[in-house]
Amino acid sequence: MRIAVIGAGLSGLSVAHSLRNFTEVQMFEKSRGVGGRLATRRAAGYEFDHGAQFFTCRSKYLESLLKNKNFVDAVTTWEPKLVTLEPRSGSFKRSWFEPHYVGIPSMTAFPKRLARDLDISFSTSVQDITRCKAGWRLNDESGNPLGVFDWVVSAIPAPQADVIFGTLFAERNSMKMARLSPCFALMIALSDRPKLNFDAAVVRKSPISWLALNCSKPARNSPSALVVHSSNDWAYEHIDDKPLDIENHLLTALHQLVDINLLEVKQTYLQRWRYAKVERDIEKEFLIDEENQLAAVGDWCIGNRAEDAFVSGRALAEYLCRILN
Ligand SMILES: Cc1cc2nc3c(=O)[nH]c(=O)nc-3n(C[C@H](O)[C@H](O)[C@H](O)COP(=O)(O)OP(=O)(O)OC[C@H]3O[C@@H](n4cnc5c(N)ncnc54)[C@H](O)[C@@H]3O)c2cc1C
The missing domain is CATH 3.90.660.10 (Polyamine Oxidase; Chain A, domain 2)
Structure with a gap:
C-alpha cells in the first residue's frame, strides 16, 4: 500500500509519523523545509x-x-x-x-523531529492528481509525474486542497465549508x-x-x-x-x-x-472518500490551532490503520 501525503506541515507530519511503521508513505512539500505555518525565518x-x-x-x-x-x-x-x-x-x-x-x-524543532526517518520530497509542489490503472498519479507544476499511489492525503489548507482534488473528491462540499x-x-x-x-x-x-x-x-x-x-x-x-x-x-x-x-x-x-x-472549521476530524481513496486533514477540520492540525492528522492515521488492516 503506497500513500502520498501532500504537505509537510503539522497535520501531514502527524499522518506520516503515525503511519510510518504501518505502510509506505511518501510526502511532498513545496517549500524547502518542514513545519508549514509552524515556521522560523x-x-x-x-x-x-x-x-x-x-x-x-x-x-x-x-x-x-x-x-x-x-x-x-x-x-x-x-x-x-x-x-x-x-x-x-x-x-x-x-x-x-x-x-x-x-x-x-x-x-x-517539533516538526523536524516528527520528520525524522520520513520520506519527504522537498521543493515539490503537487499540482494535480489523475486516475490511472494502478491508482493515483501525482504531477508537479511542470507536469512531471511524481509517482503512483493507492491513497492520496491532502494536508494543506482547504482552498488549496480543493484546487488539487476538485470534483474527484466526494467530500468536496464539506471541504468548501472551511x-x-x-x-x-x-x-x-x-x-x-x-x-x-x-x-x-x-x-x-x-x-x-x-x-x-x-x-x-x-x-x-x-x-x-x-x-x-x-x-x-x-x-x-x-x-x-x-x-x-x-x-x-x-x-x-x-x-x-x-x-x-x-x-x-x-x-x-x-x-x-x-x-x-x-x-x-468543518467540525470533523478529517474528510475521507473511501471509494476514491482520497482524504484531507488540517487545522481547518476541527479548529484553528496547531494542535488541531496534529490531532486531525493523527485521527486520520488511526482510521486508515483500522480500515486497511
Ligand atoms: C501568523 C500565524 C500565527 C499563528 N499562531 C498560532 C498560535 O500561536 N498557536 C497555534 O496553535 N496556532 C497558530 N497558528 C495556526 C497554526 O500554525 C496552524 O494551525 C498549523 O500550523 C496548521 O498546520 P497544517 O499542517 O494544517 O497546515 P500548514 O502548516 O499550512 O501546512 C501545509 C504545508 O503544505 C505545503 N503545501 C501547500 N501546498 C502544497 C502543494 N501543492 N504541494 C506540496 N506542498 C504543499 C505548505 O508549504 C505547508 O508546509 C498560526 C498561524 C499563522 C499563519
Missing part, C-alpha cells in the same frame, strides 16, 4: 518564529509524545510576561490558564533589546493583533528580534497592497503601541500568510 543572524507563536497540548496522545525521549528536548513551555495593549491605553497584565509550548531552539483568513507577519531586527514591560502582547483596536520579543522564548540565542502579526481583518483588507506600504503601516501602528526607537530597526522582513487562521 533566519536572516542576518536573527531568528523569527513568524507563524504560530506557541501551541497547546490538550490531547493525551500529543502529551505522551512530547514526553517521549525523542521529543522531550525539542519542546518546552513558554511563560512570557503577557499583556493586552491598546493604542494610547497602556498595558494590562494577562494570564494563560494552560501550558503553552514552543519548539527549542525554534518553532520548527474558511481561512490571512495575516501579515512583520519581522523586525533591532540593534538593542527594546525596553518593554512585557515579552508578548495581545493587541486590540489596531492593525496589529500580536507582538512578541522572539528572544524571550526559551533557548533563543539570536539578537533582539520582534515579531508583529497584523489582525486578520486588516490583512484581508490589505491583502494585495505593496509590501512596502504594509511594512510602513504596521511600523506606524507599532509606534502607537510601544516606545521603540525606529533608529534601532536594523532590518525588516515581511511574510504574507494567505491562509493563516481558520475562521470556520
Whole structure:
C-alpha cells in the first residue's frame, strides 16, 4: 500500500509519523523545509518564529509524545510576561490558564523531529492528481509525474486542497465549508533589546493583533528580534497592497503601541500568510472518500490551532490503520 501525503506541515507530519511503521508513505512539500505555518525565518543572524507563536497540548496522545525521549528536548513551555495593549491605553497584565509550548531552539524543532526517518520530497509542489490503472498519479507544476499511489492525503489548507482534488473528491462540499483568513507577519531586527514591560502582547483596536520579543522564548540565542502579526481583518483588507506600504503601516501602528526607537530597526522582513487562521472549521476530524481513496486533514477540520492540525492528522492515521488492516 503506497500513500502520498501532500504537505509537510503539522497535520501531514502527524499522518506520516503515525503511519510510518504501518505502510509506505511518501510526502511532498513545496517549500524547502518542514513545519508549514509552524515556521522560523533566519536572516542576518536573527531568528523569527513568524507563524504560530506557541501551541497547546490538550490531547493525551500529543502529551505522551512530547514526553517521549525523542521529543522531550525539542519542546518546552513558554511563560512570557503577557499583556493586552491598546493604542494610547497602556498595558494590562494577562494570564494563560494552560501550558503553552514552543519548539527549542525554534518553532520548527517539533516538526523536524516528527520528520525524522520520513520520506519527504522537498521543493515539490503537487499540482494535480489523475486516475490511472494502478491508482493515483501525482504531477508537479511542470507536469512531471511524481509517482503512483493507492491513497492520496491532502494536508494543506482547504482552498488549496480543493484546487488539487476538485470534483474527484466526494467530500468536496464539506471541504468548501472551511474558511481561512490571512495575516501579515512583520519581522523586525533591532540593534538593542527594546525596553518593554512585557515579552508578548495581545493587541486590540489596531492593525496589529500580536507582538512578541522572539528572544524571550526559551533557548533563543539570536539578537533582539520582534515579531508583529497584523489582525486578520486588516490583512484581508490589505491583502494585495505593496509590501512596502504594509511594512510602513504596521511600523506606524507599532509606534502607537510601544516606545521603540525606529533608529534601532536594523532590518525588516515581511511574510504574507494567505491562509493563516481558520475562521470556520468543518467540525470533523478529517474528510475521507473511501471509494476514491482520497482524504484531507488540517487545522481547518476541527479548529484553528496547531494542535488541531496534529490531532486531525493523527485521527486520520488511526482510521486508515483500522480500515486497511
Ligand atoms: C501568523 C500565524 C500565527 C499563528 N499562531 C498560532 C498560535 O500561536 N498557536 C497555534 O496553535 N496556532 C497558530 N497558528 C495556526 C497554526 O500554525 C496552524 O494551525 C498549523 O500550523 C496548521 O498546520 P497544517 O499542517 O494544517 O497546515 P500548514 O502548516 O499550512 O501546512 C501545509 C504545508 O503544505 C505545503 N503545501 C501547500 N501546498 C502544497 C502543494 N501543492 N504541494 C506540496 N506542498 C504543499 C505548505 O508549504 C505547508 O508546509 C498560526 C498561524 C499563522 C499563519
